[in-house]
Amino acid sequence: MAKTLIDKIWDAHVVRSLPGGQDVFYIDRHLIHEVTSPQAFDELAKRNLGLYRRKQIVATADHNVPTRNQHLPIEEPLSRSQVDKLTENCAKYGVELYGLGHEHQGIVHVIGPELGLTQPGMSIVCGDSHTSTHGAFGAIAFGIGTSQVAQVMASQCLLLSRPKRMRINVSGSLRKGVSAKDMILYIISQLGTGGATGYFVEYAGQAVQELSMEGRMTVCNMSIEMGARGGLVAPDHTTIAYLKGRKFAPQGEQWEKAVAYWSTLYSDKDATFDVEYTFQAEDISPMITYGTNPAMGMSVGEAIPLSTAEVDEQGMLKSLGYMGFAPGESLLGREITHVFIGSCTNSRIEDLRVVAEYVKGKRKASHVEAIIVPGSKLVEQQAKAEGLDAILAEAGFELREPGCSACLAMNEDKIPAGAYCVSTSNRNFEGRQGPGARTLLASPLVAAITAVEGKIVNIMDYVN
Amino acid sequence: MDKFNVLESRAVPLPVENIDTDQIIPARFLKATTREGFGENLFRDWRYNSNGSPKADFPLNNSRYGGQVLVAGKNFGCGSSREHAAWALYDAGFRAVISSYFADIFKGNALNNGLLPLQVSDKVLQQLLAQVQQDPETKLIVNLERQELQVPALELTVPFEIDAYKKECLLNGYDDIDFLVSQKEAIEEYEARRPWVY
Numbered sequence: 145m146a147k148t149l150i151d152k153i154w155d156a157h158v159v160r161s162l163p164g165g166q167d168v169f170y171i172d173r174h175l176i177h178e179v180t181s182p183q184a185f186d187e188l189a190k191r192n193l194g195l196y197r198r199k200q201i202v203a204t205a206d207h208n209v210p211t212r213n214q215h216l217p218i219e220e221p222l223s224r225s226q227v228d229k230l231t232e233n234c235a236k237y238g239v240e241l242y243g244l245g246h247e248h249q250g251i252v253h254v255i256g257p258e259l260g261l262t263q264p265g266m267s268i269v270c271g272d273s274h275t276s277t278h279g280a281f282g283a284i285a286f287g288i289g290t291s292q293v294a295q296v297m298a299s300q301c302l303l304l305s306r307p308k309r310m311r312i313n314v315s316g317s318l319r320k321g322v323s324a325k326d327m328i329l330y331i332i333s334q335l336g337t338g339g340a341t342g343y344f345v346e347y348a349g350q351a352v353q354e355l356s357m358e359g360r361m362t363v364c365n366m367s368i369e370m371g372a373r374g375g376l377v378a379p380d381h382t383t384i385a386y387l388k389g390r391k392f393a394p395q396g397e398q399w400e401k402a403v404a405y406w407s408t409l410y411s412d413k414d415a416t417f418d419v420e421y422t423f424q425a426e427d428i429s430p431m432i433t434y435g436t437n438p439a440m441g442m443s444v445g446e447a448i449p450l451s452t453a454e455v456d457e458q459g460m461l462k463s464l465g466y467m468g469f470a471p472g473e474s475l476l477g478r479e480i481t482h483v484f485i486g487s488c489t490n491s492r493i494e495d496l497r498v499v500a501e502y503v504k505g506k507r508k509a510s511h512v513e514a515i516i517v518p519g520s521k522l523v524e525q526q527a528k529a530e531g532l533d534a535i536l537a538e539a540g541f542e543l544r545e546p547g548c549s550a551c552l553a554m555n556e557d558k559i560p561a562g563a564y565c566v567s568t569s570n571r572n573f574e575g576r577q578g579p580g581a582r583t584l585l586a587s588p589l590v591a592a593i594t595a596v597e598g599k600i601v602n603i604m605d606y607v608n
Numbered sequence: 609m610d611k612f613n614v615l616e617s618r619a620v621p622l623p624v625e626n627i628d629t630d631q632i633i634p635a636r637f638l639k640a641t642t643r644e645g646f647g648e649n650l651f652r653d654w655r656y657n658s659n660g661s662p663k664a665d666f667p668l669n670n671s672r673y674g675g676q677v678l679v680a681g682k683n684f685g686c687g688s689s690r691e692h693a694a695w696a697l698y699d700a701g702f703r704a705v706i707s708s709y710f711a712d713i714f715k716g717n718a719l720n721n722g723l724l725p726l727q728v729s730d731k732v733l734q735q736l737l738a739q740v741q742q743d744p745e746t747k748l749i750v751n752l753e754r755q756e757l758q759v760p761a762l763e764l765t766v767p768f769e770i771d772a773y774k775k776e777c778l779l780n781g782y783d784d785i786d787f788l789v790s791q792k793e794a795i796e797e798y799e800a801r802r803p804w805v806y
């Protein structure tokens with residue numbers, strides 16, 4: 145029978161199906177970090193359980209870490225104790241930890257792929273909703289809660305019911321200056337924040353195939369913003385070329401075997417999806433969000449709507465009240481004081497290259513504070529090796545050390561109350577970047593142009 | 609996990625749609641390494657001004673309302689996977705959340721903590737919100753065994769869906785971990801027959 149990619153990978157991980165319809169589902173790779181793991185380790189201790197397969201777990205410290213002076217002890221006591229707790233637990237249970245100062249430290253969804261820990265056909269979980277990022281490699285990857293973190297620690301399995309399947313096709317090619325981030329912000333603006341709840345989404349079509357692995361990760365990353373459990377892209381030559389030679393990718397004979405298996409991972413021609421959508425790549429422009437959920441996005445030059453299919457007039461007024469915008473308003477010319485380039489959505493080397501290429505020889509506007517937080521130590525090193533650090537510094541951008549940073553403002557990188565921040569992260573919820581902070585989500589290119597101009601401008605005038 | 613069977617309670621209305629887990633418990637309060645104490649910061653930025661004084665117009669601060677049931681707008685719990693959101697609601701005394709739509713991860717987290725996510729139609733949700741706002745003494749009866757929500761004041765009885773396995777867990781206070789650990793043999797057998805071992 146014709147199968148979708150989602151079903152192929154799902155079936156390969158079913159240990160057994162229970163009469164009630166749930167599956168005991170096997171997890172290949174479990175990533176953990178300091179915020180959602182301590183209570184899971186406690187749960188194990190309380191029940192006198194050990195780790196079932198400790199080698200399948202990898203830990204990093206990312207959410208809570210400072211992005212300056214990482215060689216010094218963490219100043220904030222609560223953050224420090226959380227990171228210390230992770231170190232303690234990893235030592236006690238024998239888990240590989242890429243903690244602060246380690247050459248592989250970074251945002252959990254950046255390091256998995258770049259180290260080759262993320263591979264096609266795998267099942268991957270992490271106590272973090274953006275685990276969907278890893279789906280870019282053709283993996284079933286999804287975020288879980290802390291109780292489930294404990295379950296995977298104790299059994300390497302979860303009890304799950306099979307998700308519904310959605311396919312989103314993007315035909316044609318993206319225009320110049322339009323990126324993967326614009327593609328996903330556009331899709332979310334069309335489908336709404338609950339538009340894919342209960343589904344795994346396969347992204348397909350020419351424009352998706354033409355994306356680099358970094359771009360595919362950006363798209364899959366934000367699947368959760370429309371409610372999807374996860375998003376994935378069938379592995380192809382781009383995937384294989386990216387993985388070859390990565391530290392934990394299979395080597396030698398194993399590599400050949402792996403590639404042969406990976407090339408069976410695609411949706412069969414006649415496979416049926418529960419829902420299917422098709423969008424045209426040329427309809428997509430550089431995007432920006434104006435509201436307080438990621439579906440409240442529009443192309444940069446457009447006017448803010450009075451309401452949308454999802455948000456009624458009252459909801460729109462509440463959200464715009466927080467943002468300090470009015471329905472019908474265009475954001476063009478709006479002064480911006482903060483630009484944040486980072487997060488698991490856009491902190492990879494390709495993102496930093498886009499920014500550096502644009503700002504080379506230019507200078508950020510004097511009233512703008514622009515920080516760039518690389519996704520990992522490896523990205524930071526690579527940026528330095530390519531001389532991007534000097535270009536960024538000359539343009540007045542501050543290149544920090546890796547972590548989640550102002551994406552969720554658990555560390556000291558907070559946007560002040562009331563300030564506008566154009567951010568390459570994934571959530572513009574109230575207070576996400578700090579109490580009262582106002583977030584406008586956009587691509588790295590839009591963020592770079594905004595930093596230089598000091599206000600929102602018509603991006604297409606700047607790309608050619 | 610505490611057992612859940614029949615809950616009789618008043619309710620707190622929160623007629624806002626798409627409430628994300630960053631609102632339920634903002635990230636800056638996720639630094640604890642235990643499960644307790646999150647209730648204090650439940651809806652922190654909606655509940656308190658920046659100087660710490662309570663916002664009078666927020667339903668949780670309104671002395672008219674009380675009880676163990678939160679009635680909230682659709683797509684409740686979207687965004688971050690933080691289980692702290694479920695812990696915060698539970699810690700603040702809630703045992704059920706009623707909405708017309710729940711985000712997946714939140715729903716799973718709630719069920720794993722003895723907090724019942726009870727889904728009703730949009731129409732019933734609007735009726736409930738209006739009734740509770742008009743009469744804060746309105747009593748709701750949630751019967752998990754029978755999968756029924758009753759609102760005597762509205763002469764309303766609505767059935768609700770719940771996964772059969774999850775229902776058993778809630779009724780008995782069981783969680784998945786014991787079951788999964790008991791599957792060791794099947795899991796080892798599976799590991800031995802993997803098509804491709806990573």
Ligand code: SF4
Nearest residue numbers: 274487488548551552
């Ligand atoms: S960068 Fe932001 S979205 Fe990504 S894992 Fe960190 S906090 Fe979560």
